Amino acid sequence: MFTIYVYVPDTLADWELGYVTSELNSGRFFKKDAERVALKTVSYSKEPVITMGGMKIVPDCLTDDIVVSEKSILLLPGANTWNDKKHGAIIEKAGELLSSGATVCAICGATTALANFGLLNNRPHTSNGPGFLEMFSPGYKGQNFYVDKPSVADNNLITAGSTGALLWAKQIIEHLGVFKSDTLESWYDYFSTGKPEHFYALMQTLQSDNEN
Template sequence: MLTVYIYVLDTLADWELGHVTAELCSGRFFKREASRLSLKTVGCSREPIRTMGGLTVVPDCSVDDLAVCKTSALLLPGAESWNAPEHGAIIAKAEELLSAGGTVCAICGATAALASAGLLDRRPHTSNGPGFLEMAAPGYKGQRFYVDKPSVADGKLITAGSAGALPWAKQIIEHLDVFAPNTLESWFQYFRTGGPNHFFALLQSLPADSEEDVRPSR
């Protein structure tokens, strides 16, 4: 079973995780043969955090509990508190996870945290626009690998800027292989455009007898 860890920290940007966590947790559009997922929130401690939107989240586990293996994925959201030294532990885990064949997905301020650790110096990536990482991450040396797109996937590293939450979610879902291709495209186009034709195409793409046992579990 794949475990998706969602790092939670004070001032977390709620909207950046909304699309991807809702779909991975609900499994409402999963293909019949999709692998089971376990979603866990992880914090630098087990103490509650407060998001930018004012929600209180109590982490399911701490950084030390994160399993470093190829069947783990780590989602790193943006936040205004990434400069706090206690978050260095999760960035170290992210480096270990990539080395072990796991998946790391970072958006907005989390990309600056990866850049500060040198993890974006030799891999295609994106962030909040050209020049942002130079400003936010002293010592960043990955300019020639920067791609000016909302979201960029480089194998098991997926990065995005703050306005790229939807394409970031699409690339994560595609990487995890839990939606059929036509379902994923219809889902993306519906939330991108609001077109009712995409909504009905999304519904028509689903298996007629979706099984409960492919829903994610906690």
């Protein structure tokens, strides 16, 4: 079973997690033999967190509770509070997870925390545009590995800018292998274009899976 740990800092950018958490938690488009997924919210304390959209989240567990395993996936969303030292523990855990072969997925402001910790210095990655990480992460030395795209997957590290949430979700789902490839392509095509033919193609991939 995969365990998805969703880190929830104050001022969490709600929209950046919507695509990936809803699909992984619901499993509505999973292929028949997909591995099961458990989703847990995690933070530095058990106190309620208020997101940027005003939603209140009570974390399920603490940073120390994260199991370091190749079946663990850590999602780090954007927030306005990443420069707070209380988030240092989760970035240290992210480094431990990456070293162990577990997957770390960071978007928007969370990439600045990884960059400041040196975790982006030697791996392909992206953020909110060229120059952004230099501005907010004094420890960043990974300019030669920066890729100017909405989302970049480098094996078990998947990073994205603030407008890359949909592609980020696609790359995470693809990395986990819980969708059939044609389901994932149709899902992405539909949500990126809004064209109804892609919705019907998506439904058809699910029907063909049920017939097998």
